[in-house]
Amino acid sequence: MYRGIRFQIPNEYGKFIAGILEPIDCVNFEWRVDFHTEIWKSVNGKLGEELFPDSVIKGADFFDLINSNTYYLIFANIQAYPEGSTSQSRIHKYEDFIASECQIIMLVADSSYVDVYCKEPLLIEKMHENAKSKGFESLKYIDENDSRTGIFV
Numbered sequence: 202m203y204r205g206i207r208f209q210i211p212n213e214y215g216k217f218i219a220g221i222l223e224p225i226d227c228v229n230f231e232w233r234v235d236f237h238t239e240i241w242k243s244v245n246g247k248l249g250e251e252l253f254p255d256s257v258i259k260g261a262d263f264f265d266l267i268n269s270n271t272y273y274l275i276f277a278n279i280q281a282y283p284e285g286s287t288s289q290s291r292i293h294k295y296e297d298f299i300a301s302e303c304q305i306i307m308l309v310a311d312s313s314y315v316d317v318y319c320k321e322p323l324l325i326e327k328m329h330e331n332a333k334s335k336g337f338e339s340l341k342y343i344d345e346n347d348s349r350t351g352i353f354v
Contacts, residue, residue, distance in 0.1 A: 203325050203344055204295065205306075205318035208337040210274075212312040214243045217274060219267040220335055221307065221315065224327035227267070228260035230304065231285070235278035237354060243271040260284065276354045277309035292352050310354045316343065318352065 210217050218240075234253045241248040252272045280292065286302045298306060298318060306318040315337075319325050325342070332340050343349075 203322065203342045204347055205316060205325055205343040206329050206332060206340065207314075207316050207343050208332050208340040209313045210309075210315055210337055214246075214271050214273050216268065216271060218272075218277075218279070218307070221317065221328075221332070222267070224324065224331045225281070225305065227264040227281075230260050230263075230281040230283065232258045232260065232263040233280040233282060233303075234258065235280070235353070238277045238279065239275040240277055241273050241275070243273060248273060273312070274309045275312050277307060278354055279307045281305035294351055295347065295349075298352055306352055308352070308354050316349065318343065 234256050236256065240252040242250055242252050252266055252270060280303045282302055282304065292298050292301055292303060304320050308316045317328060329342065
């Protein structure tokens with residue numbers, strides 16, 4: 202059984218979160234942005250202000266932020282929860298994720314390395330096909346032999 206997908210994105214400004222999450226109806230979730238997340242808006246080709254002003258963002262606001270701005274990802278831990286159920290507990294390992302109400306976790310490390318964990322197998326397939334169509338490199342499924350010991354960056 203697959204837990205998610207792993208791939209690399211270009212180390213450059215773009216709208217990569219929007220591209221990665223394209224198969225997901227972002228509006229139907231509340232999004233928790235971990236305090237270690239570092240994503241900067243592009244202002245005249247340079248780092249501007251942080252993309253996410255709050256740690257919990259309603260779906261429509263999240264969708265607008267990731268689609269209407271160009272930004273530079275450095276580190277990210279972004280979690281999707283059903284509306285009204287955003288947890289304040291920290292997810293440290295895969296078992297915490299499974300036991301939580303969180304449905305999706307996107308981790309980005311060193312501006313390029315992306316892991317997306319998802320509870321819905323059909324959505325994992327859609328996200329894999331999406332990443333493949335976008336030409337993201339080193340694309341593979343994350344399965345039960347995942348070498349990651351913690352769900353954080």
